[in-house]
Amino acid sequence: MKPINVGLLGIGTVGGGTYTVLKRNAEEITRRAGRPIRIVTVADKNLALARQVTGGEVELTDDAFSVVTDPGIDIVVELIGGYGVAKELVLKAIENGKHVVTANKALLAVHGNEIFAAAQKKGVMVAFEAAVAGGIPIIKALREGLTANRIEWLAGIINGTTNFILSEMRDKGLPFAEVLKEAQALGYAEADPTFDVEGVDAAHKATIMSAIAFGIPMQFDKAYIEGISKLDSVDIGYAEQLGYRIKLLGIARRRENGVELRVHPTLIPEKRLIANVEGAMNAVLVQGDAVGATLYYGKGAGAEPTASAVIADLVDVTRLHTSDPEHRVPHLAFQPDQVRDVPVLPIEEVVTSYYLRMRVEDKPGVLADITRILADSSISIEALIQKEAAEGEAHTDIIMLTHQTAEKNANAAIARIEALPVVQGKVVKLRMETL
Template identity: 85%
Template sequence: MKPINVGLLGIGTVGGGTFTVLKRNEEEITRRAGRPIRITTVADKNLELARSVAGEGVKLTDDAFSVVTDPEIDIVVELIGGYGVARELVMKAIENGKHVVTANKALLAVHGNEIFAAAQKKGVMVAFEAAVAGGIPIIKALREGLSANRIQWLAGIINGTTNFILSEMRDKGLPFAEVLKEAQALGYAEADPTFDIEGVDAAHKATLMASIAFGVPVQFDKTYVEGITKLEAADIKYAEQLGYRIKLLGIARRREQGIELRVHPTLIPAKRLIANVEGAMNAVLVQGDAVGATLYYGKGAGAEPTASAVIADLVDVTRLHTADPEHRVPHLAFQPDQISELPVLPIDEVETSYYLRLHVEDKPGVLADVTRILADQSISIDAMLQREPEEGEAQTDIIILTHLTIEKNMNAAIAKIESLDAVTGKVVRLRLENL
């Protein structure tokens, strides 16, 4: 059968991996797809690099726009990243009737609605398995595998850099800044790690998963984002003592009033499988009303794991590229005219449990005041831990775990607790999910 022609935009880590895997497993992939999948053209500013990766027989260009308009190209693989030229190229490719495969979570989380609408109108597919959790087929699982379910919530470790840092902080008892340096030296964190450590990357991925799980538009601007840069080693240790681990989770939960969509460091019970996902690995836990909890685990980044997802999309698109659009899976799992208007709730309205650390003077009555304030906000206490003060020390830490409450009630309680004379400095507040 006639090969399918792929134009590859960007020959960096994932582009190189895609090349390598397509070539190494050419026979196996063709046996599955029913026809050869060939990268015929590569566009990259660095033509020398492109030549060294692509070898002979592949057309090279530094003009990516010539690829997305090339009538010989069936599918465009966008691996440039970012919201700028990548957006223009994807829109241009769609306009020219090309199917698009992309790993660009930032682009889709921010401009996905526009891109999917254009693709829908033109009758082409935009596939993005590689945009979330690298090689784990989580988009396919959510969009197709769990299609019988009303998805209730999902929670994912979807950023390998931060999970590596948190694992190291716990294992070695080291502070954030030190572990970050180690992660950079080992190649687990980039020179500018802002998007990872501030939670932005995880928020892009959580945004996409929420849309597919609940059938709502992509709304990155409404996603609550809190990174791990302020996390202290002391809290990781206290959490451990109470039977919890701290993970940066992307959480999406459906409630009657709307959807919670948030990324933040989260205490989770240490005995849960997902709490034991260590190092740079990713995992997503999904709760459906029929299936119950399912978990998907694997490498969330890297050349070949991400290429695995890119190529799986290429096989899917190859299979369906001449099929009627009605035979295809909708971009956001739900038919385009069936997208829900359920709003994303502001963080004030989120319902969760909390971990509080108070630095207090070691004298009678403090605990009575604190617990009274929590009770006044209808916040009930699940567990408490008071550190034995050192010899001669006048102050100590009190750790409180609460049951479920609404975030604004917790904010009100914390403001009152911080105004107590016996409480020094700010209250450390972390969210806790029992999953």
């Protein structure tokens, strides 16, 4: 059968992995896809690198625009990343009737609505399994595997860098800054780690998952984002004493009046499987009304795991490209005219449980004052640790876990607690999910 011709944009880590795996497993992939999937052109500014990776076996160019307009190309794989030229190239490819496979979560989370509308109009597919959780087929699970369900919520460890850092902070009791340096040395964190450690990357992925889980548009600008750079390892220790692990979770939850979409460090009961996902691994937990909880676990980054997802999309597109567009799997799981404008709730409206740590004077009546404030705000306490003051210290720590309440209610109570003269400094607040 006639091969499918692929133009690959970007031959960096994932591009190189895609080239390698497609070549190594060509026979097996053809046996599945029904026809060969062949990279015919590679575009990269770094032609020397492109030549080195491909061994000069395919056409090379430094002009990606020549690929997306080439009539001989069936599918364009965009692995350049970012919102800039990648967006132009993807839209140009669509305009030229090409199917697109991309790993670009930033692009889809921010410009996805525009891109999918253009693809819909042109009757081409835009596939993006590699954009979320690397090699784990979570997009396929949400979009096709769980279609029977009203999805209630999902929560994922979807950034390997931060999970590695949190695992190391807990294992070794080291502060964030020190572990970050280690992660950078090991190649788990980039020189500028902002996107990862501040939760932006996880928010891109959570945004994409929220859209396909709930049938809503991408609303990245409404996501609440809090990273791990301010997390104190003392809280990791206290959480552990209480039977919890702290993970950076991307959470999307359907509620009556909207959708929660948030990324923040989260306490999870240590008995949950997802609490035991360590190092750079990823995992996504999805709660459907029929199926209950399902979990998907694997490598969320790296050359070949991400290539695994890119190529799965290539096989999907190869299998489906002759079908009429009306009968393909919709890009965002729901039919394009069935996407609903459900609002993302502001963080103040989010309802969850909290971990609170406060430094207080070690004298009678302090705990009574604090618990009175919480009771007045109808916040019940689930667990509490009051440390003995260290020898010669006038202050000590109180740590408590609350039951569920709205964030604005928690914030108001915390402000009142901070105003107490016996309380020193700010109250540390972390969110907690029982999942």
